Amino acid sequence: MATVADSGTAVRRPSGAAPPPVWNRRRREALAGYAFVAPDLLGLMMFVGLPMVLAIGVSLFNADGFGGYTYVGLDNFRQMAGDTQLWQSVRVTVTYTAAFVPIGFVVSLGLALLVRDHFPGVGLVRTLFFVPHVISLVVVGIAWQFLLVDKQGAVPTLLRPVGLGDTSFLGDPSLALGSLVAISIWFLMGYNMLILLGGLKDIPKEYEEAAAIDGAGAWQNFRHVIWPLLRPTSFFVLVNSVVGSVTGLQAFDLVYVLTQGGPAGSTSSVVFYIYQQAFTFNDHGYAAALTTVVVGFLVAATATMFGLTKGGRFDAG
Numbered sequence: 662m663a664t665v666a667d668s669g670t671a672v673r674r675p676s677g678a679a680p681p682p683v684w685n686r687r688r689r690e691a692l693a694g695y696a697f698v699a700p701d702l703l704g705l706m707m708f709v710g711l712p713m714v715l716a717i718g719v720s721l722f723n724a725d726g727f728g729g730y731t732y733v734g735l736d737n738f739r740q741m742a743g744d745t746q747l748w749q750s751v752r753v754t755v756t757y758t759a760a761f762v763p764i765g766f767v768v769s770l771g772l773a774l775l776v777r778d779h780f781p782g783v784g785l786v787r788t789l790f791f792v793p794h795v796i797s798l799v800v801v802g803i804a805w806q807f808l809l810v811d812k813q814g815a816v817p818t819l820l821r822p823v824g825l826g827d828t829s830f831l832g833d834p835s836l837a838l839g840s841l842v843a844i845s846i847w848f849l850m851g852y853n854m855l856i857l858l859g860g861l862k863d864i865p866k867e868y869e870e871a872a873a874i875d876g877a878g879a880w881q882n883f884r885h886v887i888w889p890l891l892r893p894t895s896f897f898v899l900v901n902s903v904v905g906s907v908t909g910l911q912a913f914d915l916v917y918v919l920t921q922g923g924p925a926g927s928t929s930s931v932v933f934y935i936y937q938q939a940f941t942f943n944d945h946g947y948a949a950a951l952t953t954v955v956v957g958f959l960v961a962a963t964a965t966m967f968g969l970t971k972g973g974r975f976d977a978g
Contacts, residue, residue, distance in 0.1 A: 713956060720950035726943040737950035747951070749926050750934040757842060757930060758906040765846045765902060766895070769853035774883075776854070777861050787858075791851035798848065798911060802918030805844050806831070834927040837920055841928055844919075845911040853898050860894030861887070896970055904959055908932050931955060 720738070723731040741747055776787050793801065808815045809830045817826045830840040864887060872882050906912060912930045916922060922929030922937070929937075931951070939948035 713953075716949040716952050716956075718949075719946055720953050722946045724945040724949070726939070726945045733946065737947045738954070740947060741951070741954070746926065746929075747931075747934060750929045750931045753838065753927065753929055754907060754912070754931045757838060757912070758903060760839070760842045761845050761906045762899065762902045764842070765849060765853065766898060768846055769850045769898065770857055770895075772850060772854040773857035773861055777858060787851075787855070790854055793848050793850075794852040798914040799918055801844070801848055802915050806919055809840065831919055832924055834925045837924060837928050841911075841915050841919065844915060845906075848911060849902075849905070853902070856898055857891070857894055860891045863894075864890045892970075896966070900963060900966060903962070907959060908955065 721732060721734060723729075723733045723736075772790055776783055776790070809817070811817065811829045811832060812827060816830065817828060820826055820828065828836070830836050868886050868890070869882055872886050877885065907930075913932045913936065916928050916930055916933045917936075920928040922933050932955070935948050935951045935955070938944045938951065
């Protein structure tokens with residue numbers, strides 16, 4: 662006798678008998694699901710998994726980028742401990758992430774709450790907030806470079822009446838990283854707004870109406886109704902923001918276009934430092950070792966967040 666599980670109930674059928682229709686349907690649905698996922702999975706394996714395996718292999722060699730490979734074992738990893746420029750880049754990346762992730766999340770959530778309800782022109786407002794994200798980040802960087810150019814840019818000109826016209830937003834080590842954070846938030850706030858807006862739209866209005874009947878104000882409604890139900894969506898946005906702030910385009914493209922890691926290394930992120938090691942100094946082995954460590958850290962951090970939040974469900978049993 663064979664046993665088939667259906668909705669938690671064990672169903673026994675004679676050996677050799679044809680599977681029941683429910684079992685066949687579930688099998689077809691599973692196969693269809695795997696078929697839909699297969700192209701994306703294949704792309705991940707080819708363009709992420711395979712390069713990562715190759716990077717781990719290259720990290721064990723002294724590779725100069727011109728075909729010279731000398732096996733050095735773990736020397737590239739040991740080199741990191743005494744690399745002061747690397748640790749400066751780590752501090753820059755941590756500072757950038759610590760500012761970009763929470764501020765960007767609050768701004769995006771505020772915009773999502775602002776455009777959640779219908780009002781005249783709400784579609785246009787949503788579009789205007791999202792437009793920066795569809796522009797190439799290199800183009801965004803070039804545009805902001807013109808806007809922030811010392812003394813002659815649009816931003817210094819507008820700030821001249823309040824005595825800030827001579828401020829060098831990209832040339833001052835104390836302001837350059839903050840400027841990159843602000844531009845990154847402006848670039849991504851529309852994208853995160855739409856994701857959070859989708860989460861808000863999934864919250865049944867009946868819950869908020871019931872809370873209002875019980876006398877809950879706007880803050881109480883947000884704290885006790887909206888926020889608990891929005892946490893899975895918020896988790897996705899936060900994880901995506903952390904990964905993006907460490908290895909995403911804004912962590913490299915904006916730095917490359919606007920500051921080249923300067924002034925005085927104040928905006929040299931880890932991913933930009935890896936780029937320098939590989940393509941400026943031709944130390945591909947060391948760059949591969951750095952990449953391996955960064956990816957390993959991100960995998961561990963993401964796995965930890967998934968474990969602490971039960972896969973982003975928080976209250977799941």
